[in-house]
Amino acid sequence: MKLQAENITKICNGKRVLDHISLTLEPGKIYGITGRIGVGKTTLFSILSGQAPADDGAVHLYNENGALEEIFPGHICFPQDLSLVIQEKGHQNQSMAEYFQELSRIYPNWDNNLANTLAARFLFPPDKKLGDLSKGMMSMVTIICALSSKADFTLLDEPEACMDSLSREKFYHMLLEEFADSGRTFLLASHLLDELSELIDEVIFLDYDDKHTLDCGHIRLMENTRRLLARSFLISGLQEKVDAAVQGYEAYDMGNFGRSKSMAVLLKDGQELPDSVDFTIRPLTLQKIFAALCSEE
Incomplete structure (x- = not known):
């Protein structure tokens, strides 16, 4: 049924x-x-x-x-x-x-x-x-x-x-x-x-x-x-580095801390994560994904 x-x-x-x-x-x-x-x-x-x-x-x-x-x-x-x-x-x-x-x-x-x-x-x-x-x-x-x-x-x-x-x-x-x-x-x-x-x-x-x-x-x-967890990540680092890294991605601002910034990224089919030593990348939890989707206001 x-x-x-x-x-x-x-x-x-x-x-x-x-x-x-x-x-x-x-x-x-x-x-x-x-x-x-x-x-x-x-x-x-x-x-x-x-x-x-x-x-x-x-x-x-x-x-x-x-x-x-x-x-x-x-x-x-x-x-x-x-x-x-x-x-x-x-x-x-x-x-x-x-x-x-x-x-x-x-x-x-x-x-x-x-x-x-x-x-x-x-x-x-x-x-x-x-x-x-x-x-x-x-x-x-x-x-x-x-x-x-x-x-x-x-x-x-x-x-x-x-x-x-x-x-x-x-x-x-x-x-x-x-x-x-x-x-x-x-x-x-x-x-x-x-x-x-x-x-x-x-x-x-x-x-x-x-x-x-x-x-x-x-x-x-x-x-x-x-699938959602596998394509959702948090990218953190210096603001200018993070802003450049998330270009072309579905990205959501998760806040600034001084010169540092965090962005949530949800990959689309065929996309791969950016590769650089200038920022850190961590998996997102469901709670953080929901917070990201609500952050655009």
């Missing part, structure tokens, strides 16, 4: 939050998506999962034969923020086991054994009340629910929020285990790109089209992670 968004546009309070977003999520891949705060990542997830309508454009699901399929909860999981579930639905006294049972009625492929196994890894007793969970614990429960849904496409919006480094490592391990076992497709929104760089097959950068009004969120870049 593949999930395809075509020209998705969303307007909220007169602001064009998303502007003609088109992307395709292929089966058996882990995607990472990032962007500035407020650029529309959560809105995009809500539209992809059918929890919010688009003002223009459409989301389609195609089966293995290329035929259009109707979208059901078993196809896409975008778990609700657990704190909102507790506040809006008054589930403070509901146990985790009862919450899992409720979700099993929503997701036809729900795996309760997996949910209980993952909860045990986080040392959560089944009778733990939702109202007694800390913010970090709520993030963990949301992850458990997403993985246990067994949905073909699983969307997680900053799943590592409020989690400590040990808990994040557990999450990454559980995600890879489930991915290896099931071949499901995952879309993760995160600001911790460098932690995810070994996990994600493709990276998506969202940005504003209009930096002054913070309007018109669009896809700035969508590329295979390994």
